[in-house]
Amino acid sequence: MDGIVQELGVGTKRGSDDLFLSNGPFKMNSQSSVNGNDSKKFKGDIRSAGAPSRVVHIRKLPMDVTEAEVISLGLAFGKVTNLLMLKGKNQAFVEMNTEEAANTMVSYYSTVTPLLRNQPIFIQFSNHKELKTDNSPNQARAQAALQAVNSVQSSSGLDSGMGLAGQSPVLRIIVENLFYPVTLDVLHQIFSKFGTVLKIITFTKNNQFQALLQYSDPMSAQHAKLALDGQNIYNACCTLRIDFSKLTSLNVKYNNEKSRDYTRPDLPSGDGQPSIDQTIAAAFGKEASLLGLSVQGVPGPLGHIAFPAAAAAGRMSLPGFGAGNCVLLVSNLHPERVTPQSLFILFGVYGDVQRVKILFNKKENALIQMTDGNQAQLAMSHLNSQRLYGKPLRIAVSKHQAVQLPREGQEDQGLTKDYSNSPLHRFKKPGSKNFQNIFPPSSTLHLSNIPSSVSEDDIRMLFSETGGVVKAFKFFQKDRKMALIQMGSVEEAIQALIELHNHDLGENHHLRVSFSKSTI
Secondary structure, eight states: OTTTSOOOBOOSOOTTTEEEETTEEEEEEESSOTTSHHHHHTTOSOOOOOSOOSEEEEESOOTTOOHHHHHHTTGGGSOEEEEEEEGGGTEEEEEESSHHHHHHHHHHHHHSOOEETTEEOEEEEOSEEEEEOOOOGGGHHHHHHHHHHHHHHHHTTOOTTOOOTTOOSEEEEEEESOSSOOOHHHHHHHHGGGSOEEEEEEEEETTEEEEEEEESSHHHHHHHHHHHTTOEEETTEEEEEEEEOSOSOOOOOOOSSSEEETTOTTOOOOTTOOOOOOTTGGGOEEOEEETTEEEOOOOOOGGGOOOSSOOOOOSEEOTTSOTTOOEEEEESOOTTTOOHHHHHHHHTTSSOEEEEEEOTTOTTOEEEEESSHHHHHHHHHHHTTOEETTEEOEEEEOSOSSOOOOOTTOOOTTOEEEOTTOTTOSSOSTTOGGGGOOOOOOSEEEEEOOOTTOOHHHHHHHHHTTTOOEEEEEEOSSOTTOEEEEESSHHHHHHHHHHHTTOEEETTEEOEEEEOSOOO
């Protein structure tokens, strides 16, 4: 919004109640001066709703609120025909296409306090009867946002003021391009911005992560669908596809990470269904940007997610650290056995490792630089407390922003390695399938790129030589280039992955090894 709506000068009345922006006037036809009622109301929290008008006055907006957020407040009630953002005063004026739509909007928000970015905002009628925009560059972003939203409304066949009779309060949600995990709690945080969420059920169907979400009323469901359908939860991925469900109510039996009834906190977690693990949740804050909506502090069992599409952490940031903090401090390493290469291979399962430094004077500690903070947090959530060479890893975000390479002539003993140009990076290619196959460490490993000349016995022998016990093996029926192998423990599987990922099997085939969600 910077550079679009500049500081607003509210002062001398000129002509027909012009509000002067830096690049020209924004005209508002009203019954009173801009220095009159609305201006005075800026100062107080308690005031009358005012006489009905097509123009709605919104106060107490967050500092960095977006045009799309403000527009979304009116979408469920009719067509938003104009918008004025008062950035300097954290306010906005929204013009609806009819006075009836504006009246419905104000009435609704008088009973349900609207929230933007977890901050309550205040909505009332304006004394202005109409907004008239000029062609100043300051209004370009607002007008572009209006056109985008209105085109979606038109294509959806949703006329302003459409009736809600018979419409279901239940939405069916499909998340496409699931490169990062979308948990039940993430959905609750996002969809709660548009009304009271009563129940959520998540499931996987046709290899897609889906959810059913029930609001307290159909209007909230319509509001959410209009605002969120087609939007990305994270940058360039996790796209929401939303339709109304044929169901009018959901029956939730268990409260766990797959289903939740917010009206029944007494429900059990279910037989064999793990209750929500909060141990890792405490370490995470979350900043998800969706139509400018800030979703913070989303809990979730990130280290134990069972979503088959992707068990990868999203655009997360630890409290007190920026999203760009990509260096991890790994401690409690086995100083005689650990190498930069072993850490590169293991942490490379969860992101592209750029540099590794084992500390010269304290070899049980290492610094690992990932490509970005998201990958660093993903690796930390999955690998913290896992056993490597007999010792549980201790992982934390480092205060360092980068791993420094040794200066020329500086003694290092090969403890610092630069992997920025490594051909073994799994996630360098945008849209790679590797994004969809990230899972917590497990005793079962997924193998790929196996040449036809290599037999089951060959592979069993190879993995036995890593010091572990091979408990089971199975080639994929439809593709013999892939197989599953089960080791005696998670620790044995971790060691086998480190030693055999990229192992040369001959015929120009290098073995690819990753953790699997499956069992044999």
